[in-house]
Amino acid sequence: MDGHGDAAQSRWCLSQVKGAVDDDVAEADIISAVEFNHSGELLATGDRGGRIVIFQQEPENKSPPVCRAEYSVYSTFQSHEPEFDYLKSLEIEEKINKIRWLPQKNAAHFLLSTNDKTIKLWKISERDKRPEGYNLKEEDGRFRHPSSLTSLRPMDLMVEASPRRVYANAHTYHINSISVNSDNETYLSADDLRVNLWHLDYTDRSFSILSSNAASYCGPHIVDIKPTNMEELTEVITASEFHPLQCNTFVYGSSKGSVRLCDMRASALCDQHSKHVKFSHSGRYMMTRDYLTLKIWDLHMESQPVETFQNDCIFDKFECCWKGDDSEVMSGSYNNFFRLFEREGQQDVTLEASWESGSPGCPLKPWRVSTGSRRKRNEIGVDCLDFSRKVLYTSWHPQENILALATVNNLYIFQEKLDEF
Amino acid sequence: MNNQGMMSQEKMELDLDIPSCLVQSDGHLRRSNSEPMINGLSDTSQVFQREVLRSRRNSTTVVRPNVVPSSPVRVPSTRLQRIKQEEGVDVMNRETAHERRVCFLIPLEVQAAMQMSQSWEESLSLVGDLKCSVDACRSRVATVLFPLSDNDLEKSSLSSSPKRIDFVPVSPAPSPTRGIGKKQCFSPSLQILVSSNGLTPSPVPSPTRRFRRSQSPINCIRPSILGPLKRKGEMETESQPKRLFQGTTTMLSTEVSHSPELHTCLSPDLLDGSLSSLGSSSDSPAKMEGVSPSSSDSPLTPLQDLSPK
Numbered sequence: 001m002d003g004h005g006d007a008a009q010s011r012w013c014l015s016q017v018k019g020a021v022d023d024d025v026a027e028a029d030i031i032s033a034v035e036f037n038h039s040g041e042l043l044a045t046g047d048r049g050g051r052i053v054i055f056q057q058e059p060e061n062k063s064p065p066v067c068r069a070e071y072s073v074y075s076t077f078q079s080h081e082p083e084f085d086y087l088k089s090l091e092i093e094e095k096i097n098k099i100r101w102l103p104q105k106n107a108a109h110f111l112l113s114t115n116d117k118t119i120k121l122w123k124i125s126e127r128d129k130r131p132e133g134y135n136l137k138e139e140d141g142r143f144r145h146p147s148s149l150t151s152l153r154p155m156d157l158m159v160e161a162s163p164r165r166v167y168a169n170a171h172t173y174h175i176n177s178i179s180v181n182s183d184n185e186t187y188l189s190a191d192d193l194r195v196n197l198w199h200l201d202y203t204d205r206s207f208s209i210l211s212s213n214a215a216s217y218c219g220p221h222i223v224d225i226k227p228t229n230m231e232e233l234t235e236v237i238t239a240s241e242f243h244p245l246q247c248n249t250f251v252y253g254s255s256k257g258s259v260r261l262c263d264m265r266a267s268a269l270c271d272q273h274s275k276h277v278k279f280s281h282s283g284r285y286m287m288t289r290d291y292l293t294l295k296i297w298d299l300h301m302e303s304q305p306v307e308t309f310q311n312d313c314i315f316d317k318f319e320c321c322w323k324g325d326d327s328e329v330m331s332g333s334y335n336n337f338f339r340l341f342e343r344e345g346q347q348d349v350t351l352e353a354s355w356e357s358g359s360p361g362c363p364l365k366p367w368r369v370s371t372g373s374r375r376k377r378n379e380i381g382v383d384c385l386d387f388s389r390k391v392l393y394t395s396w397h398p399q400e401n402i403l404a405l406a407t408v409n410n411l412y413i414f415q416e417k418l419d420e421f
Numbered sequence: 422m423n424n425q426g427m428m429s430q431e432k433m434e435l436d437l438d439i440p441s442c443l444v445q446s447d448g449h450l451r452r453s454n455s456e457p458m459i460n461g462l463s464d465t466s467q468v469f470q471r472e473v474l475r476s477r478r479n480s481t482t483v484v485r486p487n488v489v490p491s492s493p494v495r496v497p498s499t500r501l502q503r504i505k506q507e508e509g510v511d512v513m514n515r516e517t518a519h520e521r522r523v524c525f526l527i528p529l530e531v532q533a534a535m536q537m538s539q540s541w542e543e544s545l546s547l548v549g550d551l552k553c554s555v556d557a558c559r560s561r562v563a564t565v566l567f568p569l570s571d572n573d574l575e576k577s578s579l580s581s582s583p584k585r586i587d588f589v590p591v592s593p594a595p596s597p598t599r600g601i602g603k604k605q606c607f608s609p610s611l612q613i614l615v616s617s618n619g620l621t622p623s624p625v626p627s628p629t630r631r632f633r634r635s636q637s638p639i640n641c642i643r644p645s646i647l648g649p650l651k652r653k654g655e656m657e658t659e660s661q662p663k664r665l666f667q668g669t670t671t672m673l674s675t676e677v678s679h680s681p682e683l684h685t686c687l688s689p690d691l692l693d694g695s696l697s698s699l700g701s702s703s704d705s706p707a708k709m710e711g712v713s714p715s716s717s718d719s720p721l722t723p724l725q726d727l728s729p730k
Binding site: 018019020026029031045047049051053055056072073074075076077078127156157158159160161162163409411 | 603604605606607608609610611612614615644645646647648
């Protein structure tokens, strides 16, 4: 496989674009969450209107092998509705902040979706039969044959989304993260000042850790950074995630630039320095993103990151994600750019999410961001970057080189060119 | 957060007094943003009628590109400043409200807590300027809230929780017909929402149906632009003639803005009753081809251009 270094073209090409291309964007249509499931077959998106649209990857088609990623709408439902907090006289947005899939255990799919205040567990199941034949008599009065009564008949495939659990009223502040534990029984939810631990089966309580150190007892939360005197508040929690393999380990990052790795067994904390965290698939590494850099940390080495990549995203909360084999990482950026970092060769490439700049199947041309305000072919000065166009939400297919990312209201699916043709 | 700009495009019409600290300068109700805020009501306790609020929800806000989110000069400490400011107000109000105190029992079950929030509305009007700020751990801790004096606030005998409990009742229990237990069903082959009994919409639209029936919001969702239909921007590498195209989001958004009393929804009845009438409407800004959902033998070509001109 080529590295990223080729200036003429990258390995990546545009596969699909979903959504409207109107200039006027309805607020409800702005995408706010993107997440592949564990097999990569399903791709869920959430938007500010509280809706979830799930795409399903269609079977590989026989024609040009370059066309591999074909996602079509599989299910769509209203996950959250706006609510009103009477006490505070504030509206609670229905915007979907995060979607997390549960590992699949049976034919149905489960996902957690959350807005600012409420997390919901949704069951997505298929139905392709329906019962028919309840009537004992035909229209004209004849008795029906017993074998035709109440049977299951095939019908067009229908995908049902039903809410199985609603986990409400546990967050005073706005939920920014949810993360499913590797034990598949618990998950955490984090807001600005607290992290709660839930058991999937119980909606009326969250769990806490009893610690021998009384000072670290947080009440009904597993992390509580709210100071007694709010005047002393200096940081908020920006993200939190469970370790993918160790069910007792989780991290949370703070706005001040620290990342804390927590062991629920021992309430052990260790400090790193960053802002946005993501464990690698292997669990060995952790990726953190702060204002200007993307860092890969080896969990066994606390002192410094093993790799550092320069990233020029400031202030906005760009998601970053790992490739399935952890060899590459990706982060969104301004100007509808997204950047891929190859860990081994320390190479990176900047690409643009735009349906104007390339037809499906054609390799994307990398961009260069230079200083000043130049604007040339595939080169743009940093002063010319459009900061209103951002790729905030990204997800990498866990097994294939397929990327899903969202601009304001469009979902882009990119795939890596296959070499053989 | 960027809600301020977008919020300004939505009007909230209430004929009640709104505490000034909660109202933006342009008179609109403040929208919850992402900062931690512990805030009860400041001077006056207000109870907002749910019916009044419901009426605003149907308009989709159009965001002009230049209003869309932020320049990178935004300072991250703004959020912290706002949290502290809110808390400062909170503390001040608690100090001035030392005359009256209320004790609440927080039950463990959410059910009871929901009922509690109902009675809050009554209690608050009696309490007057009492500032109640509590944590949302009410369903987890059974304890007495609210000490009898400011001093007691610090040394309250709440053994199983931090020194102060903040109580944030969210809106009262949703209608039992909402949320849990209500399935939403989608047909991938037809690319439309269907009713949960699996029946597809009837192929013949009723000739007498001119107006959309009021639909319960439970069964309907506002369609997303991502699905279930192709838009202009979608570039599939091969055409999929089997896809069916129904009403567009644009169309329904327009509809909604004209009939605010109706929740947007995409039900089989609705689609089916509206397709032909709207498709022929010349003043509808959205171009749309009405297609009967049941006809599977006619070749259907992907819509090329759905954007309003």
